[in-house]
Amino acid sequence: MQIIVKKIWHRDADRIGLFFKHDSATISQLKQLKGMYSQSLRCWYFDYNLENYKLINQTFNDLVIDNPKETKTQPLAGLTISRDLPAIAKSELQLDSAPVLHNPEHITNTNSLAPNMRLELLPNLGKYWVFKMQYYQHISKQLLATKGVYWNANYKVYMALRHENVQKLVEKILDTPAFFPENDYYKNETIFQGESIVLKPHLEDLKWMEVYMPPYLVLREKIKRFSMARYSTIKDCYLLPAAPTVYDAMTMQFEPHKILINNRLPKGYLLKQNLPNRKQLDLRKTKEQLFNQVPDGAHEYITLMVDTILALNYSSSTMRTYTSSFLKFLRDHQFRDPHTITQKEIVKYLASLMERGLSASSGHSMVNALLFYYQQIEHQKGFELKLPRPKTEKKLPAVLTMEECLQLFRAVDNPKHKLLLLIGYGAGLRVSEIVTLEWRDILFTEHKIHIKNAKGKKDRMVMLPYSIVNSLELYKKLYEPNKYVFEGQFAGEPYSTGSARSVMRQALKKSGLEKRATVHTLRHSFATHLLESGTDIRYIQKFLGHASIKTTTIYTHVSKMASDKILSPLDRLVDENNKKKLSD
Template sequence: MTRIRIEKIFHRGAYRIGVFFEKDFETIAIIKGLGAVYSSSRRCWYLDYSKAAYHSLRSHFPDLVVVTESSLSTMVTGATNRDLSPIASSSALQLGSSLSNPEHKQLETTSAQLKLQLLPNIGKYWVFKMHFHHEISKQLLRIKGVYWNGNYKSYMVFRNEAVKLNVESVLGVSDFFGLDYFVKDAFVLKGTIKVLPHAESVSWMEVYVPKMVLVHEKLKRFSMMRYSKSKQCYLLPAAPVIMDSLYHQFESTGISITSLLPKNYLDKRHLPNKKQLDLSMTKKSLLDLVPHQAQHYLSSMIDTLLALNYSSSTLRTYCGAFIQFLRYFEFRDPEHVSREAIIRFLGSLMERGLSATSGHSMVNGVQFYYQQVLGKRDFNFVLPRPKKEKKLPIVLTMEECLQIFKVVDNPKHKLLLLIGYGAGLRVSEIVNLRWSDILFEEHKIHVKNAKGKKDRMVMLPYSIVTSLQLYRELYKGKHYVFEGQFAGEPYSTGSVQQVMRNALKLSGLEKKATVHTLRHSFATHLLENGTDIRYIQQFLGHSSIKTTTIYTHLTKTAVDKIQSPLDRMVDINSKKKLDD
């Protein structure tokens, strides 16, 4: 049985019984059955602080270890606290056990045993190392301003007087850190930013900055920024609004800006749109992956894809497959590669464990080059396609979805998960949603330029209309419903996925769900409710009904009505015995 340790903790405005143990699914099932809830911040399960909860734990885990408040107090400050935990004191007497149990003895730790080592400061943090101690480490990480740095294997302490006193109290030392507290105004920026014309293209300007981290970080805030390794400078669009933004970013610092641009060099037409920038950056990153002698083949592939108006996602998928194909044949001319050699290449990939989906992408990329780029449409070029694995998607029940939504406190995070489930949106559709796409009067959402460059109309759930309007007043976004770190930019898909991961962890569910799982759950729950599958197809934006029919295998209500022949056999046999 897993070793269980309980401790009195203060969480969510009240005292709780914290239950600590190594992850074990059997133990988790028992704990959840007792009504315990998982706390991500405390990294433990907890119950109400009551004798009934304690006795329930004792009945299921007779060997559990009780950590008293006195032992914690001694460990942290070296002093003895006379106030023992009511759970530990009363229950121990009732069970006839002694508080002198070696598992309950006080922990005495000195700074010499911890082997504290102060390291040079890093920015606004003091840095120190110590021998690992579970309880002290836990106490340190509860202090606001203290972080564990995995790269340096050390603790980072914000250079603030209050944080210093708290940390030194936990460590049982005094004057361990210096008095060099961090002051925001202590850093005075000095230097010059030079702006020059870009020789290769008048649409860009070269920005040379001094070697200061803060200056570089400010430049990285520009969404259309590119960095030139060869020239060791930043490239920004040569537009008046960009130059104005540059001045605005550094007007309150000691950094001066010197413009060496010719007259009338700046032009608002040089400002690329988001799609143009995304495609140009994708093209550049792909061309950097192949040597100079092979760039001609890849460039022809990219130009053809762009001419056919394929998305940057398809560009990366097809060209990634084609680059792998070129590498296998040592970047020689694809026209001189035989069909048999190509089949051997595809076979070697499957032999190495490539999934069927990746295998189909590889076939599509190679075939696109021969048929569309080289124009060999009549060429008998039939490639074998790997057989797809028929996997059922993970689906959450309505109760599990509700459990996930309940643990999210941030209104923005909760709303993006609710709208993803309530309208069956993909994660890319959530982040690209604009206020102009939400038709409040019609209770619909106009999803524009979705997968396959298709538009569709989906439902706007009545239950979130009021929340959505209040959220708009609170965040005051201009264009996107869910804006990212910088104004005017959409929220990143990675951030949305992280929100889902955090919510899943807090909910205590064991299923491996993602934001796309909410979309699967939306379709399954509609089907269970009797919605016609053709409507579900339209809501999801599926081109083929075959894609939607996968959810017919997941509907719970239909499956529950079907009885196993074994159960029927047992029922009939039991009935016969009763009749006899």
Template sequence: MNSITLRKIWHRDAFRIGIFFERDFSVISVLKKHKAEFSRTKLCWYVDYTTANYQLLLTLFPDLKIVKSVVHSEPTLVTDSGSRDLSPIASSAIQLGTSSLGNPEHTKNVISFAQKVRLQLLANVGKYWVFKMHYHQEVKAQLLKIKGVYWNTNYKCYMALRHEQVKKEVEAVLQTSPFFGTDYLHKDVSYIGEKIKVLPHYEAINFMEVYVPKLVAVHEKIKRFSMAKYSKTKDCYLLPAAPLVLESLQLQFEPMKIMFLVDLPKDYLQKKHLPNRKQLDLNKTQETILSTLPEKAQPFMRAMVDTLLALNYSSSTLRTYCGSFHQFLKAFDYQNPEAVERGAIVRYLGSLMSRGLSATSGHSMVNSIQFYYQQVLGKKEFELRLPRPKKEKKLPSVLTMEECLRIFQVVDNPKHKLLLLIGYGAGLRVSEIVQLKWSDILFEEQKIHIKNAKGKKDRMVMLPYSIVTSLQLYRELYKGKHYVFEGQFAGEPYSTGSVQQVMRNALKTSGLEKKATVHTLRHSFATHLLENGTDIRYIQQFLGHSSIKTTTIYTHLTKTAVDKIQSPLDRMVDINSKKKLED
């Protein structure tokens, strides 16, 4: 187990005990069991700042390190490039959870809300004010309720429409006035006379060079193109040389009235130059995997990645297998896997299980090791018989039809309501919802063609009659060209994270106390079909399950037959009550 360090941090408007360590599945499993949470802003796991939690951590990890300090106060505004970390954990364990009266270590400084959340106003982008701040759950919820304010996931910032009413409402929530300027939307300045030059990139003809004026708003807008790369040597942006990309560029900058000077040879723009989303996703996944490894381990991981790509595995499988294999290499100090004996591997897996690793993570670890020895090293004749951890049999969470209806009724946005309805009505995965194209919806046949789904399989599912009219009206309203549910930029699909956020918001507004995600709607779809008497083999086809065993889990969830079965205790009470009445 690697070294673990405790540090006192300020997170989500309260002091917490920050737990810092290099990524280790066994440590993560233990922390999850004791309800620790992960902070993306602090890049650490954390628990509440209490004596009980501190003593528990000492018991779980006897060899942990504690970063000590003398003075502790609430966070203040950081203006330099120094660390964002706050005062570490208290030097005395007894101070945890005690009153701050008479204790100089817990003296509070009177600071504004803006300082507490590190509020920062950035340069305007188009018709929006842009600002960022540290995470604050209540303030975030209030901001997103304001019409004209949304969260930009790519750049981790808030964007507010430059409108007088929006300015007033946002400043009230942020308790800071004035915060925005008076450069409202109707006062927007156009850039008449500015030019964007588009030239060929002869070093790689599948790209074109885009030279833009030195204006922050222009640079911010072009950087939002997911395929844009900046060339330092040529001081320009490189974008795929495809007609759709150039057309999108011109549409984005049309409101700014910037002139386009396109000097490209005839037939230079080709549709084939546009990389597909699979290619982009795989390239990004490869970069992420290899960037976290030391140099001596790079050849082993590269061989793993190349073999997975050659066998046409998905980016999701790539992340899972390589993540587990990274942990395996790390456990053996990144030495050549061929030098690791079978007994050492078995002992390593046993130690993971003894530390509380889940069965799912255990299976992923075994699969990744088996894959490397058999597929990468080519030892087909050598079967490495590794012990398989027994998998827990958990029943999925399911909503009743009434609960599903309550969730749909509280969603007002047409796009948000429709994506939840189609997810439940056709039993789709969240990835299938966002990748759905208009060409996949067969209105005349009343079907939806799901293409290249999990396991690279196509299937046909039902198109619910009740949403056909809504779909057609939605198409006229949003006028999407390709994807049914487009994202922030034209031609790009909605993100899976945004869909999950829609579900979380709907669940919260409905007042239901059940934990549910978009995938819960898929479970509910299967369960409700089974309760209605649908043959389980048809349900298997609708869900796209390879084995009927996967689908049979829903037989344990149906309430139609279960409701008819009476507990022997209830029967005993009924008989006893009946005898009393007769007497």
């Protein structure tokens, strides 16, 4: 059994990849060696180190090293694998020749881009393989020039016809052998000639359509893959947003099965605006997660609370915090009717929580949730919790120095990820403000960014750093995003906050910095560095969007500007003592 050994980039680290045709005996041996399998790269892999290579070399005889380089390499006991990981190629993103401190971006020359393309194979869509990768202009041109490959602008993915010739050509362009599964060609799809999928309007909510599926497992499994699909037990059908893009995706998904789409929707029923926006999806997801935790006894009370929060247009985070706290309160009171719980019982309950060591922030959340329920839902206008609020711990924010920020930015290769962190630091934005930033809100001529509907439903104007204007404009030409500056997996959807936090974690790890930091640390660093440069604290308050100046003054405690000049009494005592010794 011949095994191709190749250095790969997977899960944000170098790995030793093993590529071979399916063989049960080899797979059994790899499992014993505690090897791991990558669905996206279709290979087995180990951490990239000398011990693992020795283990592989001792276990298998017929190893073939894939394209070893003669330069810029580090020998690994007979296995020569390239160490140079590609960064932003100059042809992909032309950078200013500004000083390093003003434009902390770098260029690394490279030959092979395969290890750093972030290739990911997604579930098949009809007769196509679907995959995504980091954008590289010359690779994208080669892919789109290949017959059977095209770019799906709606979902921001590449689609390749599931054909043997297409597989060979694409894997050669990507420089990734066995990227697609063997013999997974569209001609093997089951044919359902004469069967049909029926689409009907959903009269209860015209933003949705009813999808009636034939009773075949393979077809029902496919419809379940649609991210917004819901099943109606009453009507025995699936519900999908009544949007043209969803209809097109269904047509493409079921085309290889030769199944008829029987469209019984009225003319004009499919509308683009029926596709749920980010806020709708976020609220629905939060609501579903909350109700999964709610037993029957508390369903009525939680429903009242959630509906009131939605009616008042509170955010999903507020819904999650208030409802989770109130659910804990009900659980600790054996799901009694809240109307029967007296105010004295509530005060005693809060006291017991503090006695058990509940954090101050959790204590505040519980008090706020109870006040909200009894005032807004029970309409007890005189209801007050006359007790001292749990005292909040005064924790100083973590801050990176300017040199550490520079070190962090230099460690990021991906242009999209780099700009995400640069804007977060350069404008002092929250992570939610970064990912929901729209192109229309970047005022290039005024060098400002208009932050809309931020925390507390407030707008504000912040600075657009001069040093990244050119990079932003070039990035826009390369990625061609439509609405959001940092688009997510699907067109029209913003990057998730989880992905942004992951970018920061990986950058921190790659930079070698020892400090614990998050995306919000960049915002703290922005404020601290402005203060150290002599900026008036009231301007900083406006940039950060703080309602009270007290919130902003915390940065005076971490600023080096004044504190570094203060001498300890001990040092002064020692200095005076030394002076006396010299005079004696």
